[in-house]
Amino acid sequence: MRPNHDQHDQTPPLRPGRFSIWLSAALLAAFLAPAHASTDPLSDLLSVPGSAGLGFAVRAEQSPYVGGGTRYDLLPLYLYEGKRVFLHGSRAGLKLFDEESQRVDLFLDQRFEGYADDRLPPSLAGMAERGSGLDAGVSYRYRHPWGTLQAEYLQDAAGFSKGSELRLSYGYDWRSGRLVLRPSLMVAARSARLNNYYYGVRPGEATATRPAYAPGSGINTTLGLYGSYALDGGWRLLGGVTHTLLDSKVKASPIVGKSAQTGVFFGAAYDFGSYKGGWTEESSPTHLKLLYGKSTADGCHLAKIVTLTCASTAKVNSTRIAGMQIGKPFIERLNGWPVDIVGYVGVLQHDDRGLAPNGLQLDAFMKAYYYGFPWSERVNTRLGLGVGISLAQRVPYTESSSQAARSRQTSRLLNYLEPSIDVSLGDLIGSRALKNTYLGFGVSHRSGIFGASRLLGNANGGSNYIYTYLETVL
Numbered sequence: 001m002r003p004n005h006d007q008h009d010q011t012p013p014l015r016p017g018r019f020s021i022w023l024s025a026a027l028l029a030a031f032l033a034p035a036h037a038s039t040d041p042l043s044d045l046l047s048v049p050g051s052a053g054l055g056f057a058v059r060a061e062q063s064p065y066v067g068g069g070t071r072y073d074l075l076p077l078y079l080y081e082g083k084r085v086f087l088h089g090s091r092a093g094l095k096l097f098d099e100e101s102q103r104v105d106l107f108l109d110q111r112f113e114g115y116a117d118d119r120l121p122p123s124l125a126g127m128a129e130r131g132s133g134l135d136a137g138v139s140y141r142y143r144h145p146w147g148t149l150q151a152e153y154l155q156d157a158a159g160f161s162k163g164s165e166l167r168l169s170y171g172y173d174w175r176s177g178r179l180v181l182r183p184s185l186m187v188a189a190r191s192a193r194l195n196n197y198y199y200g201v202r203p204g205e206a207t208a209t210r211p212a213y214a215p216g217s218g219i220n221t222t223l224g225l226y227g228s229y230a231l232d233g234g235w236r237l238l239g240g241v242t243h244t245l246l247d248s249k250v251k252a253s254p255i256v257g258k259s260a261q262t263g264v265f266f267g268a269a270y271d272f273g274s275y276k277g278g279w280t281e282e283s284s285p286t287h288l289k290l291l292y293g294k295s296t297a298d299g300c301h302l303a304k305i306v307t308l309t310c311a312s313t314a315k316v317n318s319t320r321i322a323g324m325q326i327g328k329p330f331i332e333r334l335n336g337w338p339v340d341i342v343g344y345v346g347v348l349q350h351d352d353r354g355l356a357p358n359g360l361q362l363d364a365f366m367k368a369y370y371y372g373f374p375w376s377e378r379v380n381t382r383l384g385l386g387v388g389i390s391l392a393q394r395v396p397y398t399e400s401s402s403q404a405a406r407s408r409q410t411s412r413l414l415n416y417l418e419p420s421i422d423v424s425l426g427d428l429i430g431s432r433a434l435k436n437t438y439l440g441f442g443v444s445h446r447s448g449i450f451g452a453s454r455l456l457g458n459a460n461g462g463s464n465y466i467y468t469y470l471e472t473v474l
Helices: 192-199 302-306 397-405 425-429
Strands: 051-062 070-081 085-088 091-098 102-110 134-144 147-156 164-171 174-176 179-190 218-230 235-245 260-271 287-295 320-331 339-351 359-370 381-392 413-424 437-447 462-473
Touching: 051 235, 070 260, 070 381, 164 192, 287 339, 287 437, 302 413, 302 437, 302 462, 320 359, 320 462, 339 381, 359 413, 381 437, 397 462, 413 425, 413 462, 425 437
Parallel strands: none
Antiparallel strands: 051 070, 051 260, 070 085, 085 091, 091 102, 102 134, 134 147, 147 164, 164 179, 174 179, 179 218, 218 235, 235 260, 287 320, 287 462, 320 339, 339 359, 359 381, 381 413, 413 437, 437 462
């Protein structure tokens, strides 16, 4: 939440986690509350227009399905608030209109309802998988001192439920120093297709104890309390609790075991925009990086690479990457330390060498550089670590093959890590003109965070590419 307010037939065609966002928008929108309940309750977290942030949240919510128990989820938070484009966790979009009291967005948003076939409650045995979908939507927000009214319309864009939902909500921000609390009320009118997909039983799925059932359209109501607490240095603590009352026809389904869902979450986020700099300043320097790399050998995982116990590239079924990244600084000399923070967007081309179709990979991440080594005055040396998201046009061969061998699912959207080390080329060869040109080695690492995140398709695994690069600061 912004400390200074007043600124503004239904069988799924693909497995869950295949669909995720291309661009971006308003924080924790789909997963802070029960998966289908919220309308961007923490969309004002970033404090400076044009800023970016990173964080995490841990969520626990009751499953509505009989015997479903409590579901836990780790939620990586990738945040960006541009003038026209936004990214807030599971939601990404475009701002069509944005003034102090009113805002209109177009967005894509991951829907976290349903269940995967590898995490099936016993009561759903024999039923087809109900995938986490991708919604396309439009929202209107009206902000006033007495509170905020918001309306959203969402339509399944991934071919899972083919259903729609209309959400109306009211929230009020209560502020005391660094603490912000937001009680909220939301009413969601859900179409028959949406409810039938997630809470119905098809005739071919019926058993003696599980009759065919179609709940039809209905209305869910959600009460929520969200909060944030600003710490020093750009950090914020996040938390919240929600309680959703399910429509009576949904509650009557033979696979639904609860009349309401309760969800809680807590987490933290770092706002890089709390400092001067970033993509909004045209005069700030631009980082341009070209890279080329190869896939690592089996067993040569990230921990071994960064500890220098393995640097082997694959000899059998080796694949390649080549790409370009563009970056802008967000922070220079963080807290006076020899640490800079740079935001990057990049595109990679996967050359799977006939083993699978080639594809592109889009990466967006924040990267910290440490350059306080004793010899850096003579030869500037940077140790870097980037954290963000990676979206593949197609799952790369190195991931699909290794996951298939372990009977694990894949996901196009994964967490992205990029450790690197480089030195100033100008310092090496004695050229002042190349002082800000760096030659180095890095690792392009995609990961599902050990299958703990629904946002990343519950994938447990990923890929590593060791690459060389040349980067210059213009």
